[in-house]
Amino acid sequence: xxxxxxxxxxxxxxxxxxxxxxxxxxxxxxxxxxxxxxxxxxxxxxxxxxxxxxxxxxxxxxxxxxxxxxxxxxxxxxxxxxxxxxxxxxxxxxxxxxxxxxxxxxxxxxxxxxxxxxxxxxxxxxxxxxxxxxxxxxxxxxxxxxxxxxxxxxxxxxxxxxxxxxxxxxxxxxxxxxxxxxxxxxxxxxxxxxxxxxxxxxxxxxxxxxxxxxxxxxxxxxxxxxxxxxxxxxxxxxxxxxxxxxxxxxxxxxxxxxxxxxxxxxxxxxxxxxxxxxxxxxxxxxxxxxxxxxxxxxxxxxxxxxxxxxxxxxxxxxxxxxxxxxxxxxxxxxxxxxxxxxxxxxxxxxxxxxxxxxxxxxxxxxxxxxxxxxxxxxxxxxxxxxx
Numbered sequence: 215x216x217x218x219x220x221x222x223x224x225x226x227x228x229x230x231x232x233x234x235x236x237x238x239x240x241x242x243x244x245x246x247x248x249x250x251x252x253x254x255x256x257x258x259x260x261x262x263x264x265x266x267x268x269x270x271x272x273x274x275x276x277x278x279x280x281x282x283x284x285x286x287x288x289x290x291x292x293x294x295x296x297x298x299x300x301x302x303x304x305x306x307x308x309x310x311x312x313x314x315x316x317x318x319x320x321x322x323x324x325x326x327x328x329x330x331x332x333x334x335x336x337x338x339x340x341x342x343x344x345x346x347x348x349x350x351x352x353x354x355x356x357x358x359x360x361x362x363x364x365x366x367x368x369x370x371x372x373x374x375x376x377x378x379x380x381x382x383x384x385x386x387x388x389x390x391x392x393x394x395x396x397x398x399x400x401x402x403x404x405x406x407x408x409x410x411x412x413x414x415x416x417x418x419x420x421x422x423x424x425x426x427x428x429x430x431x432x433x434x435x436x437x438x439x440x441x442x443x444x445x446x447x448x449x450x451x452x453x454x455x456x457x458x459x460x461x462x463x464x465x466x467x468x469x470x471x472x473x474x475x476x477x478x479x480x481x482x483x484x485x486x487x488x489x490x491x492x493x494x495x496x497x498x499x500x501x502x503x504x505x506x507x508x509x510x511x512x513x514x515x516x517x518x519x520x521x522x523x524x525x526x527x528x529x530x531x532x533x534x535x536x537x538x539x540x541x542x543x544x545x546x547x548x549x550x551x552x553x554x555x556x557x558x559x560x561x562x563x564x565x566x567x568x569x570x571x572x573x574x575x576x577x578x579x580x581x582x583x584x585x586x587x588x589x590x591x592x593x594x595x596x597x598x599x600x601x
Contacts, residue, residue: 237395330425353461
């Protein structure tokens with residue numbers, strides 16, 4: 215019995231410790247890797263790709279005019295905007311530009327994918343690429359051009375960067391710090407070492423045919439469509455590119471209740487879809503596929519606060535047991551902290567974000583609260599309420 219307990223205890227420590235140092239492993243692989251251009255499939259390129267820009271809104275429309283106006287300033291000519299206003303009052307939502315279609319579903323969809331397919335069914339023409347934007351986003355004028363560089367190289371799926379639109383509260387700054395960390399390691403570095411960037415819910419684009427192939431026959435309830443979509447894309451052997459200059463400005467959560475509702479949905483999706491990580495990892499071994507291998511490892515990783523708190527728990531147990539393993543935990547935590555600050559530096563974090571780290575314990579506490587509500591997260595809220 216003692217042997218079984220010891221094996222389980224060692225296994226837990228190795229797993230949790232691995233994810234603490236995993237960002238540094240990615241960083242070292244990236245820096246040791248040849249600086250040659252990553253391998254790409256170059257296809258004949260159509261310089262006039264037609265983009266469908268799908269903007270999804272649920273219940274709230276007050277930010278839509280700003281979002282659409284930013285899209286209409288794109289330095290690109292061939293696109294059409296589809297605003298899917300689910301369960302919204304659109305009586306005052308009017309756009310004179312013929313490139314904008316406002317769609318209000320007859321029945322409440324309460325689903326991102328259903329909103330996307332509602333837009334697809336109402337395409338004014340056949341588009342080559344669709345890109346997804348949230349109702350609180352603003353887009354950079356070169357957003358589509360930057361995406362286009364990767365479709366030119368033959369990629370079928372591309373994730374841009376979600377930069378913070380607001381840093382008006384400490385919570386918003388901490389939310390931005392988290393995004394910078396994930397963008398650097400789960401986006402930029404994963405892609406640069408030959409795997410796929412993770413999808414972030416918006417600021418992403420896909421070949422229309424591929425999007426339909428991946429999700430048309432899958433019923434997705436609640437949040438997490440991006441988790442399913444990214445797994446389906448990588449499962450099919452595609453690489454999700456990371457476009458570091460395709461920028462959308464995303465509104466960060468500013469208030470505690472807003473953050474708890476949002477994070478409880480996100481935590482719920484990890485528990486719901488973590489199995490995809492195991493499936494991809496097994497598939498990568500049988501197919502010797504580096505993309506699926508690294509992506510599978512990433513999908514198995516718990517949310518940041520969960521594995522950090524678990525790591526602290528393991529370190530505390532070793533401290534009470536007066537075990538020399540405490541030295542390894544200290545080294546692992548130092549490496550994690552170092553990797554976190556590397557991400558902030560590379561992501562150009564502002565002084566506000568660095569100062570907000572003094573309150574990170576409050577951020578972690580709110581996410582623990584979110585964990586408590588995660589089981590019934592989709593009953594508490596379907597979409598983030600922006601103020």
